[in-house]
Amino acid sequence: MTLANEQNGSVVGPDERLKKVSTLTAILRRPELGAVAGLVLVTIFFFVTANPAMFTLAGVMNFMAPAAQLGILAIGAALLMIGGEFDLSIGSMVAFAGLVFGTALVVWQGPLSVAILVAIAFAVFIGITNAQLTMRTGLPSFIVTLAFLFILRGLTLVGLKWASGGATQLRGMKGAVAGSPLAPLFSGDAFPGLFTWLAEAGIIDTFPNGTPRVPGIPVEILWFVAIALLATWILLRTRFGNWIFASGGDPRAARKSGVPVARVKTTLFVVTALCATLVAILTVLDAGSTDARRGFQKEFEAIIAAVIGGCLLTGGYGSAIGAFFGSIVFGMVLIGLTYTSIDQDWYLVFLGGMLLTAVVFNNVIRKRVTGER
Amino acid sequence: MSTSQTPLVEVRNLVKHFGSVIALNGVSMSVNRNEVLCLLGDNGAGKSTLINTLAGVHKPTSGDFLVEGQPRLFSGPRDALDAGIATVYQDLAMIPLMSVTRNFFMGREPVIGFGPFKRMNMDEADNVTRDEMHKIGIDVRDPQQAVGTLSGGERQCVAIARAVYFGAKVLILDEPTSALGVAQTSMVLKYINQVRAKGLGVIFITHNVRHAYAVGNRFTVLNRGKTLGTYAKNEIGIDELQNLMAGGKELQSLSEELGGTI
Ligand SMILES: Nc1ncnc2c1ncn2[C@@H]1O[C@H](COP(=O)(O)OP(=O)(O)O)[C@@H](O)[C@H]1O
Ligand SMILES: [Mg+2]
Numbered sequence: 355m356t357l358a359n360e361q362n363g364s365v366v367g368p369d370e371r372l373k374k375v376s377t378l379t380a381i382l383r384r385p386e387l388g389a390v391a392g393l394v395l396v397t398i399f400f401f402v403t404a405n406p407a408m409f410t411l412a413g414v415m416n417f418m419a420p421a422a423q424l425g426i427l428a429i430g431a432a433l434l435m436i437g438g439e440f441d442l443s444i445g446s447m448v449a450f451a452g453l454v455f456g457t458a459l460v461v462w463q464g465p466l467s468v469a470i471l472v473a474i475a476f477a478v479f480i481g482i483t484n485a486q487l488t489m490r491t492g493l494p495s496f497i498v499t500l501a502f503l504f505i506l507r508g509l510t511l512v513g514l515k516w517a518s519g520g521a522t523q524l525r526g527m528k529g530a531v532a533g534s535p536l537a538p539l540f541s542g543d544a545f546p547g548l549f550t551w552l553a554e555a556g557i558i559d560t561f562p563n564g565t566p567r568v569p570g571i572p573v574e575i576l577w578f579v580a581i582a583l584l585a586t587w588i589l590l591r592t593r594f595g596n597w598i599f600a601s602g603g604d605p606r607a608a609r610k611s612g613v614p615v616a617r618v619k620t621t622l623f624v625v626t627a628l629c630a631t632l633v634a635i636l637t638v639l640d641a642g643s644t645d646a647r648r649g650f651q652k653e654f655e656a657i658i659a660a661v662i663g664g665c666l667l668t669g670g671y672g673s674a675i676g677a678f679f680g681s682i683v684f685g686m687v688l689i690g691l692t693y694t695s696i697d698q699d700w701y702l703v704f705l706g707g708m709l710l711t712a713v714v715f716n717n718v719i720r721k722r723v724t725g726e727r
Numbered sequence: 728m729s730t731s732q733t734p735l736v737e738v739r740n741l742v743k744h745f746g747s748v749i750a751l752n753g754v755s756m757s758v759n760r761n762e763v764l765c766l767l768g769d770n771g772a773g774k775s776t777l778i779n780t781l782a783g784v785h786k787p788t789s790g791d792f793l794v795e796g797q798p799r800l801f802s803g804p805r806d807a808l809d810a811g812i813a814t815v816y817q818d819l820a821m822i823p824l825m826s827v828t829r830n831f832f833m834g835r836e837p838v839i840g841f842g843p844f845k846r847m848n849m850d851e852a853d854n855v856t857r858d859e860m861h862k863i864g865i866d867v868r869d870p871q872q873a874v875g876t877l878s879g880g881e882r883q884c885v886a887i888a889r890a891v892y893f894g895a896k897v898l899i900l901d902e903p904t905s906a907l908g909v910a911q912t913s914m915v916l917k918y919i920n921q922v923r924a925k926g927l928g929v930i931f932i933t934h935n936v937r938h939a940y941a942v943g944n945r946f947t948v949l950n951r952g953k954t955l956g957t958y959a960k961n962e963i964g965i966d967e968l969q970n971l972m973a974g975g976k977e978l979q980s981l982s983e984e985l986g987g988t989i
Contacts, residue, residue: 380871383871383873587846591846591849592838592845592846592847593836593838593845593846593847596832596833596836596847597834599822599825599829600822600825600829600833600834603822603823603824603825604820604823606820607818607819607820607821607822608822608833608834609784609803610782610784610804610814610816610820611804611820611833611834611835612803612804612805612833612834612835613805613833613834614803614805666824670822670824670825671824720824
């Protein structure tokens, strides 16, 4: 393959060869390369080992739903990591936002719109708190948000017992939002009409009674895709995106060049908290209840997905679309193992292995791309 | 040079402390339109601290800071840039992981589109970067390549081209030629002359007395955080300047010891 290329190149002439090398460099320069490669490998693996049901429409929706829930967090975490900070409190934030949202809905009997606004307000507050504490103290965000990992989880437990009268679970959300015009945005499946039509036309699988096996696209998948596209566009094409890379690459140099670093980082902490809140709203409405273990250890999975997506732990480099693919890899392995005869607990082994591979790979790529000496 | 005009930038009795370290202890200097002010002094004299303060990176502990006659207190480098003061920092303020273009326009990105669809004009940014780098004598193969892949001198040229492009009133250069080859150094000195001729004020820090003498109109000498004095070019010879640059130390004997090579 390489030999053939080289021979072609020397026949066509030196300019042609230069061009080829530079397209290859351009591809190698993309931070999401590793995640795409990982996705291809995992897909091939399950094509070979798993029950073919995994790659039917229903099977795909099956692994895309958890991928989406993780991915929304991972994209927030990726933006923040590129901006040079960590947020270890996102998992606990999912639980805390679930408590706030659930309390507003069930205990205060507020309409869905108000409950969402209350949850957003809390997220903005927590995001700003994380950012201010990190920047005012000059401590690593790793430590500051580790504190909030415990604080928010504890507050959730205390709050749930208070709100539910002693239990660690709060129920009744499904009834509380029934009939709300906003509810379809955050729960259920989108495009049911289209899927019914596709079923009638015989394009997708149906149950014996004629209803489609997949009634629509779960809304969290649409959120996931939309957020990934938006985040990628912001990163690569906007001024704020340039500021994110700069703030993470070298905050002092960025500030000297006129980048409002503090504002950028504060915004990113708020975005991360908002992503956690969105996941909380989606999952709470899906289950109709919230509990204290929601989002448990999700901060680690989100950061791992971001790293698989090409984010450097040192900041200033990475991609949102990479985190998108990284999360799909997660969803595929988590659900895919149930389609195989492999023991599901291999999932954890895979998690660690994938993280190690990605970190090593990223380091090599970074050195190659940036000519770091 | 006329002294009756309002200086573009002027500081009087500027003091800057870092905790218990006194970096500047009463510095006064000014730069006018159409003028190159050379800031001279030994290592640790406080030159970089002074220009960092002018550029909005540090807030002065005390003293007067006037921009075109008006007292100003910059809240950050962004303020200084908005006021038309662009700086080539000694550490260059470049980000190795980012592309040449993204570094060039960092903090000053050109945008097109309206409202939420406002986006960076990447094509224009690439073209400007390539042109400006070409003018300074560097042929950038690909403006999207990471700055980390450039040599030290090339990086310095990006920083200089960037400051020249964005400096509207005052251009500050902190040892900009320290990593440059002969050709690029001449180019930078030529640039300084051009920028001055356009009516800007230039503050130029260098350890090379011949470079300073070649482009400078006035020379302010710092020593241990204080101004030793300011001299117009017609008041001072190159040898005398050399001695002042070393903080007033007599270089003659040292020079003789080394066989007259410095
Ligand atoms: N951020 C800082 N914190 C503490 N001391 C500093 C800081 N910046 C500069 N200094 C001190 O101030 C003095 C002047 O430094 P500098 O302005 O860099 O000198 P120059 O550029 O003339 O070589 C030095 O003694 C240096 O150690
Ligand atoms: Mg210095």
